[in-house]
Amino acid sequence: MLAGKHVLLIIGGGIAAFKSLDLIRRLRERGATVTPVLTRAGEEFVTPLSVSALAGTKVFRDLFDLGDEAEMGHIQLSRVADLVVVAPATADLMAKMAQGHANDLASTLLLATDTPVLIAPAMNVRMWEHAATQRNLATLQGDGIAVVGPNEGDMACGEYGPGRMAEPLEIVAAIEARLADGPLKGKRVLVTSGPTHEPIDPVRYIANRSSGAQGTAVARALAALGARVVFITGPADVPPPEGVEVVRVQTAREMQAAVAAALPVDAGVFAAAVADWHVATATDRKLKKSKDGLPTLAFAENPDILREVSQRAEGRPALVVGFAAETDDVIENATAKRLRKGCDWIVANDVSPATGIMGGAENAVTLITDAGAETWPRMAKDAVARKLAERIAQALVG
Structure with missing residues (x-):
C-alpha cells in the first residue's frame, strides 16, 4: 500500500526513539522510501x-x-515527501510546532513544509496531561496535523498512564490511512463508539451492553476510504482501529466535550450508545449497605450529543449520521428520532435480545434518510460498515 510513497521521518529525543528503528524497517518492507531527520536529542x-x-x-x-544544503536544501527537503512523520513527537517538539519555532533542522522543516504532517507523541504522563501540552495538541490538531497515540501503559520512568508512543505497526496503519487514495481523502470524519459509564460511586456505574464493534468497524471502513478519522470511544470491549486518531472517554459529558473539541469535521457518525441519564447524586465514597434500607439514586439527563451537533448554527458537519437501537417499532421510532434530532441519516437496528445483535458479530440495519427507509440484509458488522462508508463517500464527494 505504501509502494512509491516517500516519508520524511523526524526522530525526536525520547526513549521511544528506539521504536523509530523498527518503524523504518516496517515502512521499507511496505515499499516506502524513508528520509530520516535525527534531532540532537534523538x-x-x-x-x-x-x-x-x-x-x-x-x-x-x-x-x-554546507554539504546537505548544497545537495538538498532544507526547504526542498521539507516538501519532497508525501508525508512528514514525527516519531517520537516529544513535548518540546510539539511546543515548537505549535508556536512556530525554527531553531534547528527538525523545527525548521516542520515550519517550512506544505506536506501533510502526522505526529506520534511520546512523553511522561504528567507532561502529556499538562495544560500546556494539551493546549499545544489542540493547536496542532486545529492546524490540520494528524495524531496517532499516545497509548496508555508502563513507562521507562516508572510511571503508568497515557504517554507511551504508539507501536510501529499502529503508526504504519496511520500512515497508510493518511496516504490512502480513496474517495474520502482530504475529508475529516468524526465517529463516536462504545457505551458510556456513568458513575454511582468509585466502584459502581451505570452502563449498557454496547461492545463498540459497529462503531469501530465504521471508523476502520472510513479510514480505508482515505478519511482522517477522529474516533471518540467510551470503554468498549473491542480495541479501537489502527490508523485513526483515538480519544478515550468514560461518561456522556466527557464525550460531549471531546466531540466539541473535534469539530469542525466534514461528517459525523454517532454510533456510540450514550447513556440517557447520569446519577446526579454520585459520590466519591463507596455506598455501604445500611439498616436504613436501600440507597436512593437521583438521576439527571445527559447531554444529547447527536441533537447538539445536528442543530448547530455554525460548524455543522455536512453530513450527520445517527444510530437508533430499538426493541420495538424500529422504523417508526427511528424515523421520529431523525426528525426530532435534526440529523441527516439514522441507522436503525433491532437490539431485542432474540436478535443477538447487541454485542454480536452481525447486524441488520435500516438506513433512514429524507428519501425513506432502506432495509439492508443481515450481514457482518464489518460489511455493514463498508456499505455505510461507501454511502457516506457518495454523499460527500459524489
Missing part, C-alpha cells in the same frame, strides 16, 4: 549509523550543514 537514544543503515540512505541532522 542522537542520545539512537545513532545516526543505525538509522542510516535501516533507512538505506543518509541521515539529515544539522540545519547549517
Whole structure:
C-alpha cells in the first residue's frame, strides 16, 4: 500500500526513539522510501549509523550543514515527501510546532513544509496531561496535523498512564490511512463508539451492553476510504482501529466535550450508545449497605450529543449520521428520532435480545434518510460498515 510513497521521518529525543528503528524497517518492507531527520536529542537514544543503515540512505541532522544544503536544501527537503512523520513527537517538539519555532533542522522543516504532517507523541504522563501540552495538541490538531497515540501503559520512568508512543505497526496503519487514495481523502470524519459509564460511586456505574464493534468497524471502513478519522470511544470491549486518531472517554459529558473539541469535521457518525441519564447524586465514597434500607439514586439527563451537533448554527458537519437501537417499532421510532434530532441519516437496528445483535458479530440495519427507509440484509458488522462508508463517500464527494 505504501509502494512509491516517500516519508520524511523526524526522530525526536525520547526513549521511544528506539521504536523509530523498527518503524523504518516496517515502512521499507511496505515499499516506502524513508528520509530520516535525527534531532540532537534523538542522537542520545539512537545513532545516526543505525538509522542510516535501516533507512538505506543518509541521515539529515544539522540545519547549517554546507554539504546537505548544497545537495538538498532544507526547504526542498521539507516538501519532497508525501508525508512528514514525527516519531517520537516529544513535548518540546510539539511546543515548537505549535508556536512556530525554527531553531534547528527538525523545527525548521516542520515550519517550512506544505506536506501533510502526522505526529506520534511520546512523553511522561504528567507532561502529556499538562495544560500546556494539551493546549499545544489542540493547536496542532486545529492546524490540520494528524495524531496517532499516545497509548496508555508502563513507562521507562516508572510511571503508568497515557504517554507511551504508539507501536510501529499502529503508526504504519496511520500512515497508510493518511496516504490512502480513496474517495474520502482530504475529508475529516468524526465517529463516536462504545457505551458510556456513568458513575454511582468509585466502584459502581451505570452502563449498557454496547461492545463498540459497529462503531469501530465504521471508523476502520472510513479510514480505508482515505478519511482522517477522529474516533471518540467510551470503554468498549473491542480495541479501537489502527490508523485513526483515538480519544478515550468514560461518561456522556466527557464525550460531549471531546466531540466539541473535534469539530469542525466534514461528517459525523454517532454510533456510540450514550447513556440517557447520569446519577446526579454520585459520590466519591463507596455506598455501604445500611439498616436504613436501600440507597436512593437521583438521576439527571445527559447531554444529547447527536441533537447538539445536528442543530448547530455554525460548524455543522455536512453530513450527520445517527444510530437508533430499538426493541420495538424500529422504523417508526427511528424515523421520529431523525426528525426530532435534526440529523441527516439514522441507522436503525433491532437490539431485542432474540436478535443477538447487541454485542454480536452481525447486524441488520435500516438506513433512514429524507428519501425513506432502506432495509439492508443481515450481514457482518464489518460489511455493514463498508456499505455505510461507501454511502457516506457518495454523499460527500459524489
